[in-house]
Amino acid sequence: MNNKILEILEFDRIKGQLAQYLVSAAGHRELMQLIPQTDYEAVKALLTETTDGADILRLENGIPIPQLADIKPQLKRLKIKANLNGTELAQITKVLQTSMSVKNFFDQMREKKIKLRVLTTQVDRLVTIPSITQRLVRSVDPDGRINDEASAKLHGIRQLITRTEAEIHQQMEKYTHGKNAKYLSDPIITMRNDRYVIPVIARYRNKFGGVVHDQSASGQTLYIEPAAVVETNNRLRQAQIEERQEMQRVLIELSQMIAPYRHDIGQNETILGHLDFINAKAHWAxxxxxxxxxLSKENHVLLRKARHPLIDSQRVVTNDIKIGKDYQAIIITGPNTGGKTITLKTLGIIQLMGQSGLFIPAEEGSTIGIFDNVFADIGDEQSLEQNLSTFSGHMDGVKAILEQITSRSLVLLDELGAGTDPKEGAALAMAILDHIGSKGTMVVITTHYPELKVYGYDRAKTINASMEFDQETLKPTYKLLLGIPGRSNGLEIAQRLGIDSQIIDEAWTFVSDDSQNLNNMIGDLVEQRKKAREESEKLTKLVAENEKAQRNLDEKLTRFNEQRDKLYEQARSKANHQVSIAKKKADRIIHHLRQLEVQQGGNVKENELIDAQGQLNALHRDNPRLQHNSVLQRAKQKHDLHKGDAVLVKSYGQYGELLSKRGNHKWEVQIGILKMEVDENNLEKVAKKDLPREKNVNRRHAVRTTQTRKTSARLDLRGHRYEQAMSELSNFIDHALLNNLSTVTIIHGKGTGALRKGTQQYLQSNPRVKSFSYASPNAGGDGATIVNL
Structure with a gap:
C-alpha cells in the first residue's frame, strides 16, 4: 500500500486513537508497524483476531494485561552477560507474572466453555517459568527494591541494621530529652554523611565531644556525632556496607538465573504486546x-450507514456507499460544501481500516474489498517550490496514479480536471475515466462539470451521484444520492445571499433552456428521493419497534405461562395439604366415636362411620377448576410485585422492601442495612403490617436472621488462587453474618503472604468485622486469622 494514501486519508490519526488503549511498549511497537494488508487471507486472519478480542471484551471485560515496560534493552544486556538492577529485574518479573496470569485467564475461559477462533493458539505459545517467577517475586518489589526474603543473609543483615538503629536512637534520646537538651538548637536526631547526629549550638560543642559532620549556613549550629554513639554508628555503617554487598550479589545471582531464558521472555513480551494490541482494537471498536x-474477493463494496471515524459521532452524517457489483465508477457532482470530499475520504479510510484488521464505522453487514492499492488525489497540490499550478499539481498526481493502477485498485479523485478551461477540463476528465475503466479499476470522482453528468448517464458500469441539498433552505444535508446527478444551485444561493435581483434575472437569461430544464428535473428527482428515503426510514423504524414489542410480548407470555403453572401447582399442593389436615382430624374424630361405640354401647352404626370417612377422603383429588380457588388467587397476589412493596425473601427467611426492578425478573431488595439483587421467584409479597417492627426513633425494621444452611466457623483458603480465595472469603463472611456466628477462623497459610495480606485488606474494608488477629501459636500462628463479627 503506497504511503501517500496513508498520509492523505490521515491513517496515523486512526492509529493515534488506538494508542490511547494500549498499555505495553510491545503493543505500541506493533501499532507503529500497522499498515493495510493486500492479501485476502492475511486480512481475514487479522479481523478474526479482532473478533476474538471483541468477544473477550464483551464476555470477560477484556484480556487482563497491566502496564508493561520495554524490556528489549534488558534482554540485550543479559545477552552480553551484564547484570541488571532492581528496576530492570522488576520489569522482567512483571512480564513473567503477566504471562502466567494471562495463561490462567484463558484456561478459565476454557473451563467456562468460551470458544475462541485463533487467540488460544497464540496464548499456548507463552512460556511460563513458575519457579523462577516466584523467586523473582520473592526477591524484588515492583518498584525495584530488593526484599528481605531475597536471601537469608540479607534478612539477617537488615534485622541487625534495625536493632542497631534502635540502639542509636535510644542512646541519642538521652541528649534530646535529658538535661543536655538545652544545648541543642533543636531537640531532634538527624543524619549527615550517613551518620546519626544532633544539632548542637556552636558554643556548647565541647559539652558532647565526638565528631562534627556539618554546620548550618549561619555557623550557629554544628551537627555533632556524640562520642558515646560513634562506635554504634560504626557498627551500623559496617552493616549497611554488608547490606549493599549482599544486594549486589543477589542482583548478580538473579541476572544469571534468568539469562538462559531471555529468548522465551522476549517471545512472551511480543505475544503479550500482540494481545494488548488486540485488546486495544476491541476497546476502540x-x-x-x-x-x-x-470480505469480498470480487471487491464488491457495500457500506451501510458509513461514517467518517475522525468526525464527531454527534455531528457526522451516515451514508450508504456501494461500488463494484453493478458499477465500477461513481461520478459525484454538485456545488461545494455539500460533503463530496468527505464521502471520498470515508470510503478510502474505511477500506484502509478494514484491510488493517480493524472493525469499521458502519452498520453490521457492511462489505469491503481487498484492494492491492488505494490511490487518491485530494486537496490542493499547488507547489510554489516546484513551480506547479493547481492544475499542474493535480495532473502530476493523476499521472503517477495512472501508471500504477491495476484491475484490483481503488482510485479516489477530487475535482478531476479542475483548474483549467471548463470545456478542456471536462474532456480531459472523461478521457481519464475511460482509461481507468479500460483497466477494470474502481474509481470515485467529484466534479463540477455538467458534461460529466451526461457521461455518467451514457457510460456502462458508471453511475451519477450527488450530495443532497434542502430545496427550501439551500443548505446541504450531506446525504449521498446514488443515481441522481447534482444540481447547480449557484444562482439560487446568490439570490438568497442578497445579490441584486436584476443581476440574478439577467444571469438566468444567460443560462440555456436545456440547462434550466435539466436542473428542474434534477431538483424534482432529489425531492422525490428525499421523500422516499424519509418514508423508508420511518417504515424501517416502525417495523423494528413492532418486532421489539412482539418479542417482549412473547417473552412475557412465556413467563406468564410458567408462573401460572407454578402457582397452580402451589395452590393445588396447599389445598391438598389443607384437605389432608381435615382428613386426619376427621379420622381422629371417627376413631374417637368408634371408641365411644365400643365403650358406651352407643347406637352409632359402623357403616355410617365408613361412609363419612370415605366422603372426607374423596375431597383429596385434582380439581380442573382449581384456578378459581381462593388459595390460587392469594398466591397470584403474592407475586404481583411493585416498587415499595414489603416482601419475604424465601431463601433467607428475611423480610425486606423492594427498591427497584433489575432486568426482566430481578429486584433490588433492602433487608435491614443490606441491599441485594434477588430473582422474583424467590420473593413473596406480604402486607406491611405483617413486617416485624422495632420500637425506636428511626422506625426501622429489625433484621432477624434465620439459619439457611449449616455454616462452618472455619474457612480454609490454602491452595486456592488469589481471586478465587477472595471470592470465597466474601461469601463465607456473608453466610457467617446470616447465621449469627460471632467468631470465625480464616486459614490462609504462610506461603508468600499474598493470601494473608489479601484476607486482612478485605477484613479491614468490611464494616461488619469488629476485630481480627492472628491465631495462637498452637492454633496456626500467623497462618490463620481469628475474626470477631
Whole structure:
C-alpha cells in the first residue's frame, strides 16, 4: 500500500486513537508497524483476531494485561552477560507474572466453555517459568527494591541494621530529652554523611565531644556525632556496607538465573504486546460502535450507514456507499460544501481500516474489498517550490496514479480536471475515466462539470451521484444520492445571499433552456428521493419497534405461562395439604366415636362411620377448576410485585422492601442495612403490617436472621488462587453474618503472604468485622486469622 494514501486519508490519526488503549511498549511497537494488508487471507486472519478480542471484551471485560515496560534493552544486556538492577529485574518479573496470569485467564475461559477462533493458539505459545517467577517475586518489589526474603543473609543483615538503629536512637534520646537538651538548637536526631547526629549550638560543642559532620549556613549550629554513639554508628555503617554487598550479589545471582531464558521472555513480551494490541482494537471498536466487515474477493463494496471515524459521532452524517457489483465508477457532482470530499475520504479510510484488521464505522453487514492499492488525489497540490499550478499539481498526481493502477485498485479523485478551461477540463476528465475503466479499476470522482453528468448517464458500469441539498433552505444535508446527478444551485444561493435581483434575472437569461430544464428535473428527482428515503426510514423504524414489542410480548407470555403453572401447582399442593389436615382430624374424630361405640354401647352404626370417612377422603383429588380457588388467587397476589412493596425473601427467611426492578425478573431488595439483587421467584409479597417492627426513633425494621444452611466457623483458603480465595472469603463472611456466628477462623497459610495480606485488606474494608488477629501459636500462628463479627 503506497504511503501517500496513508498520509492523505490521515491513517496515523486512526492509529493515534488506538494508542490511547494500549498499555505495553510491545503493543505500541506493533501499532507503529500497522499498515493495510493486500492479501485476502492475511486480512481475514487479522479481523478474526479482532473478533476474538471483541468477544473477550464483551464476555470477560477484556484480556487482563497491566502496564508493561520495554524490556528489549534488558534482554540485550543479559545477552552480553551484564547484570541488571532492581528496576530492570522488576520489569522482567512483571512480564513473567503477566504471562502466567494471562495463561490462567484463558484456561478459565476454557473451563467456562468460551470458544475462541485463533487467540488460544497464540496464548499456548507463552512460556511460563513458575519457579523462577516466584523467586523473582520473592526477591524484588515492583518498584525495584530488593526484599528481605531475597536471601537469608540479607534478612539477617537488615534485622541487625534495625536493632542497631534502635540502639542509636535510644542512646541519642538521652541528649534530646535529658538535661543536655538545652544545648541543642533543636531537640531532634538527624543524619549527615550517613551518620546519626544532633544539632548542637556552636558554643556548647565541647559539652558532647565526638565528631562534627556539618554546620548550618549561619555557623550557629554544628551537627555533632556524640562520642558515646560513634562506635554504634560504626557498627551500623559496617552493616549497611554488608547490606549493599549482599544486594549486589543477589542482583548478580538473579541476572544469571534468568539469562538462559531471555529468548522465551522476549517471545512472551511480543505475544503479550500482540494481545494488548488486540485488546486495544476491541476497546476502540466498542467505544466507536464499529462493526466487523464482511470480505469480498470480487471487491464488491457495500457500506451501510458509513461514517467518517475522525468526525464527531454527534455531528457526522451516515451514508450508504456501494461500488463494484453493478458499477465500477461513481461520478459525484454538485456545488461545494455539500460533503463530496468527505464521502471520498470515508470510503478510502474505511477500506484502509478494514484491510488493517480493524472493525469499521458502519452498520453490521457492511462489505469491503481487498484492494492491492488505494490511490487518491485530494486537496490542493499547488507547489510554489516546484513551480506547479493547481492544475499542474493535480495532473502530476493523476499521472503517477495512472501508471500504477491495476484491475484490483481503488482510485479516489477530487475535482478531476479542475483548474483549467471548463470545456478542456471536462474532456480531459472523461478521457481519464475511460482509461481507468479500460483497466477494470474502481474509481470515485467529484466534479463540477455538467458534461460529466451526461457521461455518467451514457457510460456502462458508471453511475451519477450527488450530495443532497434542502430545496427550501439551500443548505446541504450531506446525504449521498446514488443515481441522481447534482444540481447547480449557484444562482439560487446568490439570490438568497442578497445579490441584486436584476443581476440574478439577467444571469438566468444567460443560462440555456436545456440547462434550466435539466436542473428542474434534477431538483424534482432529489425531492422525490428525499421523500422516499424519509418514508423508508420511518417504515424501517416502525417495523423494528413492532418486532421489539412482539418479542417482549412473547417473552412475557412465556413467563406468564410458567408462573401460572407454578402457582397452580402451589395452590393445588396447599389445598391438598389443607384437605389432608381435615382428613386426619376427621379420622381422629371417627376413631374417637368408634371408641365411644365400643365403650358406651352407643347406637352409632359402623357403616355410617365408613361412609363419612370415605366422603372426607374423596375431597383429596385434582380439581380442573382449581384456578378459581381462593388459595390460587392469594398466591397470584403474592407475586404481583411493585416498587415499595414489603416482601419475604424465601431463601433467607428475611423480610425486606423492594427498591427497584433489575432486568426482566430481578429486584433490588433492602433487608435491614443490606441491599441485594434477588430473582422474583424467590420473593413473596406480604402486607406491611405483617413486617416485624422495632420500637425506636428511626422506625426501622429489625433484621432477624434465620439459619439457611449449616455454616462452618472455619474457612480454609490454602491452595486456592488469589481471586478465587477472595471470592470465597466474601461469601463465607456473608453466610457467617446470616447465621449469627460471632467468631470465625480464616486459614490462609504462610506461603508468600499474598493470601494473608489479601484476607486482612478485605477484613479491614468490611464494616461488619469488629476485630481480627492472628491465631495462637498452637492454633496456626500467623497462618490463620481469628475474626470477631
Amino acid at each position: 466498542h467505544d466507536t460502535k464499529a462493526t466487523l466487515p464482511l
